[in-house]
Amino acid sequence: MVSPVQAADPKKDEQMYKERMELFKKMETVTSIPWYYFAGIDQYERNLRFVRKDLPEPENISIYISENKWAGLLNPNQEDTNPVTIAAFHGVGTDGDGDGKADRLSSEDVLAAIGNYLLTYGTDHDNIKIGLWRYYGRDKAVSIIIGNAKMYKAFGKLDLQKKVFPLPHNFNYSFNNTWGDARGWGGRRIHEGTDIFANYSVPVRSTSYGIVEMKGWNRYGGWRVGIRDINNTYHYYAHLNGFAKDLILGQTVEPGTVIGGVGSTGYGPPGTSGKFPPHLHYGMYKDNGRTEWSFDPYPHLKQWERNERMERNKRSP
Template identity: 70%
Template sequence: MRFLLPVILFFSFIFQSLLVHAEETADIYSERMNLYKKVETVTNIPWYYLAAIDQYERNIREVRKDLPKAEGLIGIYFREEEWAGILNPNPHDDNPVSIQFFNGIGFDGNGDGKAKLTDDEDVLHAFANYILQYGVDHDNIKIALWNYYRRDNTVGIIIGKAMIYKKFGRIDLDEYVFPLPLHSNYSYKNTWGHARGWGGRRIHEGTDIFASYGVPVRSTCYGIIEMKGWNKYGGWRIGIRDINNTYHYFAHLSGFAKDLKVGQIVEPGTLIGGVGSSGYGPPGTSGKFPPHLHYGMYKDNGYTEWSYDPYARLKLWERQERLKKK
């Protein structure tokens, strides 16, 4: 009994910690949404565009070494010289008048007479004020984003996030599921980085989940379909971008779900196709290997995109989904 008590206390502590973390996360989402809506009221910029920009910036700061990690409620990043104005002799200037004189982007969003780079409301208003130079409709917001980031992929990713937020009307969209139904017969192991020979020497950028032909393949996340079609390596495949700027790649499908199209918004569990053995040749090639789902994950950092090992995530989602069903 004396050995059992510490174990019970340990798991009780873990459980309480998880509850506290969940409550804190919910509070953060609520505070962010309130701020997005507040700025929307003042500027008429739909909140979901502001949320998408904020989330994109937060995501790239998480994976870039040349950018500081986001510490506040809002993830949008401005350099000090950009905030105060490049020619401003005071890079820490928080006076809205002098900042405007030196063409800085800094803005007093909360009306306290100061434009602080450390104030979440000021930062969000500053970006909103930049967008207002172009307009608040969809097309002008896209133009504003292109002129700011100078990258088509970035504009597409942000607009995709905005459409996801608009559809669901909320920003707490972090739920994930395993790509195959848990009741189906499947097996997988960590094969990321293994050598592949067909089509030239290359490494395996994903995890192969072996299952019977036609087993349903599901979206693992809340996201938007960025790509659908044929690739000589992956066969019939689909790419979905989630709100955390992760690209989920499903390959070797037997076919696609009915009426599935690029630009469609999906959620965890949405049927997107079936397990197959397509690929390694021109359109229609199939049967060159046992049926399986190739599942890959890629990250975009604002400059480029790279593959990373999805195995740990698959194990986590599989375990979480099993626990929910109990």
């Protein structure tokens, strides 16, 4: 189950991001692997641990390494903390903080273990991707981690949680909770999103920081864009009348970046339009490292709308 994000403590979050960045920068100094790769791996695993019951709750550093991978599969002592015997059994565990122990629950030791593993492949981008694929064995995992790293590099910070409503407040629009409703065109299926009705060409904005993962035509959604954010949530914008002029695949965007305009495209071959009133279909999807599923975006949309209204009221004289 995915629920709206609860109110956070800004000071606590700021300190948390500061501590994480210090660890990532330290690992960059030690390994010559850029900090944003460590941050990308950590954030990928943090998201997994929030949506999977078979993994423990995330800590300051959320990379999870199983006991047999840490100590070595054939190591008779699966709780081994001796770097020498761990190495003898080909475990990845290492001492990263200089206390003489390879502690699987130590943030610095875990980051050092990941850094040492990646160093066996190299420090350039292509070899890091190879190392990630050998470690996770899943193309999508590598894609998401690299996307995270690209966002962290582009914006130079760890706090990429800001969200905005997909349409600007100074345009007329309306929406209700339509997630899960039946849909008839193209066969029996449920509605995996919220429809936001507005006039043609009203600007459609990215709700989050993210990477443009998909752009093009779909016979159901017409001209559509897919953006994956730092929380591994995939944001889907459909029925657009077109795309923003400079929007390209792989591009980093931030909250408020215009990606297209409201339209009525879809329900047919490329170029089909006008089979329904103009609106934005907005969907949200989650990946748990194994599968991806849709969830109801309506509560999030209402929260983002309220947040923007409150911000406008604060700025008003």
